Amino acid sequence: MRQLLDIWIGAQTWIFETLVSPVLFRFGLMEWFEPAFNAVEIVMLGIVQILVIALGMRFLERRWPLEKWPNDDLVGVDRVYTVLNKLGIVPLAVFMVTYPISNEIEHLVRSWGYAPPRLERIVPWIHDSALASFLVYFILYDFAAYWLHRAQHRFGWWWALHSLHHSQRQVTVWSDDRNHVVDDLLMTLALVVFAQFVGVQPDDYILILMIGRLVESWSHANVDMSFGRVGQRLLVGPRFHRLHHAMAGPDERHIHDHNFAPVFPIWDILFGTANYDGKHRPTGVDDPEVEADNGRGWITQQVTVLGRLVRALLPRRFRRATAL
Amino acid sequence: MKKMVFLAILLALSIVGPVQADAVLVLNSEEASYSILSRSGRVELARLPVGREPHHLLVTPDGKEVIVGSTATNELLVLDVKTGERRRVVRDIIDPYHLGFSPDGKWFVTAAYRLDHVDIYRADDFKLAGRIFIDGLPSHMAFDADSKTVFVTLQQTGRLVAFDLQTQAIKWNVKVGEAPAGVVMLPDNKRLLVALTGADGLVVVDPKDGSTTGSLQTGKGAHNFFPKGDGRHYFLSNRVEGTVSLIDTQDMKVVGSVRVPGGPDCMDITPDGKELWVTQRFLRRIAVVDIEQMKVVASIPVGKSPHGVLMLKSGAAGTKLAPVRAASTAADQK
Numbered sequence: 001m002r003q004l005l006d007i008w009i010g011a012q013t014w015i016f017e018t019l020v021s022p023v024l025f026r027f028g029l030m031e032w033f034e035p036a037f038n039a040v041e042i043v044m045l046g047i048v049q050i051l052v053i054a055l056g057m058r059f060l061e062r063r064w065p066l067e068k069w070p071n072d073d074l075v076g077v078d079r080v081y082t083v084l085n086k087l088g089i090v091p092l093a094v095f096m097v098t099y100p101i102s103n104e105i106e107h108l109v110r111s112w113g114y115a116p117p118r119l120e121r122i123v124p125w126i127h128d129s130a131l132a133s134f135l136v137y138f139i140l141y142d143f144a145a146y147w148l149h150r151a152q153h154r155f156g157w158w159w160a161l162h163s164l165h166h167s168q169r170q171v172t173v174w175s176d177d178r179n180h181v182v183d184d185l186l187m188t189l190a191l192v193v194f195a196q197f198v199g200v201q202p203d204d205y206i207l208i209l210m211i212g213r214l215v216e217s218w219s220h221a222n223v224d225m226s227f228g229r230v231g232q233r234l235l236v237g238p239r240f241h242r243l244h245h246a247m248a249g250p251d252e253r254h255i256h257d258h259n260f261a262p263v264f265p266i267w268d269i270l271f272g273t274a275n276y277d278g279k280h281r282p283t284g285v286d287d288p289e290v291e292a293d294n295g296r297g298w299i300t301q302q303v304t305v306l307g308r309l310v311r312a313l314l315p316r317r318f319r320r321a322t323a324l
Numbered sequence: 325m326k327k328m329v330f331l332a333i334l335l336a337l338s339i340v341g342p343v344q345a346d347a348v349l350v351l352n353s354e355e356a357s358y359s360i361l362s363r364s365g366r367v368e369l370a371r372l373p374v375g376r377e378p379h380h381l382l383v384t385p386d387g388k389e390v391i392v393g394s395t396a397t398n399e400l401l402v403l404d405v406k407t408g409e410r411r412r413v414v415r416d417i418i419d420p421y422h423l424g425f426s427p428d429g430k431w432f433v434t435a436a437y438r439l440d441h442v443d444i445y446r447a448d449d450f451k452l453a454g455r456i457f458i459d460g461l462p463s464h465m466a467f468d469a470d471s472k473t474v475f476v477t478l479q480q481t482g483r484l485v486a487f488d489l490q491t492q493a494i495k496w497n498v499k500v501g502e503a504p505a506g507v508v509m510l511p512d513n514k515r516l517l518v519a520l521t522g523a524d525g526l527v528v529v530d531p532k533d534g535s536t537t538g539s540l541q542t543g544k545g546a547h548n549f550f551p552k553g554d555g556r557h558y559f560l561s562n563r564v565e566g567t568v569s570l571i572d573t574q575d576m577k578v579v580g581s582v583r584v585p586g587g588p589d590c591m592d593i594t595p596d597g598k599e600l601w602v603t604q605r606f607l608r609r610i611a612v613v614d615i616e617q618m619k620v621v622a623s624i625p626v627g628k629s630p631h632g633v634l635m636l637k638s639g640a641a642g643t644k645l646a647p648v649r650a651a652s653t654a655a656d657q658k
Contacts, residue, residue: 002625005608009606009607009608010607012606013585013586013587013606013607016606017564017566017585017606021545021564022564025522025544025545025564028502028503028522030479030502030503030521030522030545031461031479031480031503033521033545033563033587034605034629037587037605037606038354106439107439107440128373133356
């Protein structure tokens with residue numbers, strides 16, 4: 001195990017010292033020395049995730065597809081989203097915007113003389129077990145993500161952004177990263193503020209991202225699978241999450257207002273939003289403007305959905321006049 | 325639950341008890357833990373929890389305790405210097421990144437690297453005397469011999485600032501170079517050495533007014549100092565270059581260098597003065613350098629991003645424990 005870890009760390013160190021560190025040194029960015037080293041690991045893990053999706057999850061999708069399409073033309077753009085996210089390009093852009101904001105928030109709070117209590121004060125024993133600490137933070141982050149996800153559906157302006165994620169009619173293992181960059185930015189900012197109050201070890205955070213995002217990629221798979229009668233209540237799987245992507249019909253206007261949990265279904269069970277009926281429904285959004293996202297490329301989607309956000313933020317009487 | 329945790333820690337400490345006299349403490353800054361290593365066995369014996377993001381540690385002026393600063397949990401963990409056993413936790417010390425006691429033992433100073441302030445506490449009760457907000461990532465510190473001034477580097481703005489300890493007023497604030505980090509006052513009390521992490525060496529600064537009086541090239545990413553113990557020679561880690569330089573501060577020249585890969589950072593010397601232990605932040609190891617040969621002779625696996633390192637210098641030795649992780653030999657080094 002240590003040998004495997006040494007190979008991984010050795011590769012990370014080599015990439016950093018050969019490609020990244022000289023650039024930071026050359027351009028006077030040495031205060032980013034440590035974060036940049038961790039960023040290299042995130043990109044390496046992103047490559048691993050892409051391989052797991054492309055080789056492992058895709059194999060299962062091809063072998064046992066739930067929906068069969070004449071072609072998968074709509075899926076191509078989701079691959080672009082996945083690569084841009086997993087290789088750290090979108091996260092880096094999001095970080096560059098959110099870092100100064102979150103830094104200002106923290107400085108402001110501290111200038112008032114207030115230090116948010118850390119979780120360890122309330123639950124001291126999580127200090128003493130790496131596994132317990134990891135699980136507690138994972139569960140808390142998932143809890144925050146659950147409520148943020150509900151907010152994405154609750155507020156019209158946020159839905160204008162998040163509907164891009166739901167507009168896909170061919171939901172596959174590539175669909176998880178299909179999000180508008182402003183949506184990514186808002187989610188990151190919200191989780192950073194949450195982290196101010198809860199906190200998480202950098203090492204745990206990377207692992208949470210890695211495991212969490214893999215579970216989420218799998219939950220979008222075009223397969224009719226779950227983790228079994230008990231397992232599907234412990235971990236989100238494709239059958240559970242596909243219902244959340246279901247297109248609303250005349251009899252089920254709010255079918256997608258179920259199964260919000262990213263990783264642990266317990267939140268849906270606790271807060272009354274779980275649905276385990278197991279029926280197969282087509283995916284997508286029953287709204288021509290949102291449906292029009294399909295067939296567009298990454299840049300066009302980003303631009304048109306930004307327009308959708310702006311219109312959603314305008315007072316109601318101006319919306320018709322500005323509609324595309 | 326508290327009692328159970330306390331008992332568990334006591335048990336862990338009792339297990340490693342026989343080796344405490346021979347122990348080395350290493351802070352795993354991205355793992356919320358500290359490692360206890362056997363100096364003679366060159367192995368990690370135990371890994372114990374500490375508040376999140378611990379970076380630096382130091383011995384109290386009375387020599388009885390070790391203080392570990394946990395920056396993300398805003399606290400100091402106080403350990404017994406002989407046994408490594410937990411004594412207490414001091415709360416509400418905000419972002420204690422770098423730590424220092426004035427030579428007279430009256431003042432305790434912390435540099436809040438992430439939150440841009442320098443805090444001056446009364447050392448006897450950790451009561452805050454003054455908090456000075458200052459932009460630019462306050463990084464490392466040094467004191468003058470008469471305990472009137474603390475000098476703090478600002479890594480982002482490239483400046484060195486002198487604070488009056490009694491009044492907490494700024495005496496001077498000058499630009500010294502790119503990304504200054506480690507700073508040390510030489511025994512003559514007339515020269516400060518400042519390591520420039522954004523450059524390839526150090527500058528010599530006059531503590532009276534902050535004027536730069538000299539410079540020396542050592543290696544890219546010059547970062548932190550440690551005295552050899554003879555009052556004349558200092559080690560300096562060069563993080564980008566991956567080396568440690570030995571500097572003669574009398575002739576102001578580099579008299580030795582050793583390759584230490586993986587972003588070498590903090591250092592300490594064995595009580596016999598024969599070995600320099602250097603944290604390798606990226607490789608999750610601590611390198612053992614034979615000072616006479618200026619050669620890495622071992623590299624011991626520890627936790628993630630090991631930063632501060634401290635020898636518990638009580639002199640005894642020996643271990644009855646099987647190692648948690650065995651050290652690699654020099655042959656394993658790149």
